[in-house]
Amino acid sequence: MLHRAKIAVMSVNLNVNLTVNQHSLLSGIALAEMRRLFDAEYRADFGDWDPDGPYGYAPADWHVLAWLGRRLVGHVGFQRRVIEVGGVEVAVAGTGGMLVAPEARGCGVGKRLLFRAQRSMIKDAKLDFGYLGCRPAVVGFYESAGWVRIRAQESHTDRLDPALTVVNDSSPILICPALRPVTEWPNGDVDLRGGAW
Numbered sequence: 001m002l003h004r005a006k007i008a009v010m011s012v013n014l015n016v017n018l019t020v021n022q023h024s025l026l027s028g029i030a031l032a033e034m035r036r037l038f039d040a041e042y043r044a045d046f047g048d049w050d051p052d053g054p055y056g057y058a059p060a061d062w063h064v065l066a067w068l069g070r071r072l073v074g075h076v077g078f079q080r081r082v083i084e085v086g087g088v089e090v091a092v093a094g095t096g097g098m099l100v101a102p103e104a105r106g107c108g109v110g111k112r113l114l115f116r117a118q119r120s121m122i123k124d125a126k127l128d129f130g131y132l133g134c135r136p137a138v139v140g141f142y143e144s145a146g147w148v149r150i151r152a153q154e155s156h157t158d159r160l161d162p163a164l165t166v167v168n169d170s171s172p173i174l175i176c177p178a179l180r181p182v183t184e185w186p187n188g189d190v191d192l193r194g195g196a197w
C-alpha cells in the first residue's frame with residue numbers, strides 16, 4: 001500500500017505554463033516572483049537575490065519561467081557570450097539559475113525548463129551550444145535532459161572578486177547542442193572571458 005502511494009506521488013504531472021522572457025523586458029510581477037523563488041532557496045546562506053548579478057554569478061539575458069497559476073515555481077536563465085575553447089571562439093548560452101521550488105520538484109518541471117531553454121538558444125538567441133557548470137550531485141539531472149559532460153580546464157573570473165581568475169579542472173562542465181551538435185565542440189581549455197553562470 002505504502003509502495004503504491006509513493007508511485008502515485010512520483011508520477012504527478014504539474015500543469016505548469018512556461019514563458020520565455022528577455023531580461024530587459026521582465027515585468028514587475030515576474031521580477032517579484034523570481035525574487036520570492038530565489039530568496040526562499042538562497043537568502044539565508046547567500047543574501048538577497050540581485051537580478052543583475054545573482055550571488056555574484058553572471059546575469060542571464062533570457063529567462064525561462066515555469067508558472068503554476070500566478071505562482072512562479074521554476075526558473076532557468078542563459079546569457080549569450082563568445083568564449084574561447086582551445087583557441088577558437090565559440091558562441092554559447094551560459095546557463096544558470098536553475099531552480100525549481102521544493103513543492104514542485106520531481107514532476108519534470110526542471111527538465112521541461114531545460115528543453116524550452118534549449119529551443120530558445122536556437123530560435124531566439126541563435127547560439128551554437130548551451131554551457132554550464134554545476135555540482136557533481138546534479139550532473140544526472142542535466143544529462144537526463146540531453147546535456148553532455150565534457151572534460152576541460154576552465155578559467156573564469158572569480159564570483160566575488162572579478163579581478164581574480166579562477167582555474168577549474170574538477171567541477172563538472174556540461175554542454176548541450178543548439179545550432180551545432182555536441183560533436184563539433186572544439187578540444188582544449190575553456191576561457192569563459194568573464195564570470196561563470
Ligand SMILES: CC(C)(COP(=O)(O)OP(=O)(O)OC[C@H]1O[C@@H](n2cnc3c(N)ncnc32)[C@H](O)[C@@H]1OP(=O)(O)O)[C@@H](O)C(=O)NCCC(=O)NCCS
Binds near residue numbers: 101
Ligand atoms: C535540480 C532540480 C532543478 C531538478 O528539478 P526537478 O524539477 O525536480 O527535476 P525533474 O523532475 O525535471 O527531473 C528530471 C530528471 O532528472 C532526474 N533528477 C532530478 N534531480 C536530480 C538530481 N539531483 N540528480 C540526478 N538526477 C536528478 C529525475 O529523476 C528525472 O529523471 P528521468 O527524466 O529519468 O525521470 C531541483 O531539484 C532544484 O531546484 N534543486 C535545487 C537547486 C539546484 O540544485 N539547482 C541546480 C544548480 S546547478
